[in-house]
Amino acid sequence: MKNKLTLPQFTTLFDTEEKCREYLEKSVWGDTPSCRHCGSLKVCRITGKSARPGLFQCEEKQCAKQFTVTVGTAFQDTHLPLT
Numbered sequence: 001m002k003n004k005l006t007l008p009q010f011t012t013l014f015d016t017e018e019k020c021r022e023y024l025e026k027s028v029w030g031d032t033p034s035c036r037h038c039g040s041l042k043v044c045r046i047t048g049k050s051a052r053p054g055l056f057q058c059e060e061k062q063c064a065k066q067f068t069v070t071v072g073t074a075f076q077d078t079h080l081p082l083t
Contacts, residue, residue, distance in 0.1 A: 020082035021054045024069045036071035038063040 005013070014020050025033065034041050035058040042059040046066065054068045070076050 014083060017082050018053060021069065024082070025054065028069050033069075035060070035063060035065065036067040036069070037065045 014023065032041060033043050033045075033056055035043055035056075038058060038060055040058055040060045040063060043056045044059060046055040046057055052068070055066060056068065057066045058064055070082075075082065
């Protein structure tokens with residue numbers, strides 16, 4: 001049987017948006033992110049001051065869409081924080 005987390009333990013582990021996003025990315029993709037639109041493995045992380053955290057772009061010419069790990073999930077169109 002897996003160890004169960006108490007609510008205080010859970011909120012300590014996932015107390016920031018960054019920790020939540022990193023956990024989702026690892027759970028969904030493992031070590032290899034893929035485009036949430038076309039499934040391509042040819043993606044790059046977008047960084048910089050104006051880029052939101054966790055933003056990727058597909059490098060396939062036919063797609064070239066930007067995405068985060070929340071695309072295609074219940075979190076996609078919500079403004080609620082992951083925490």
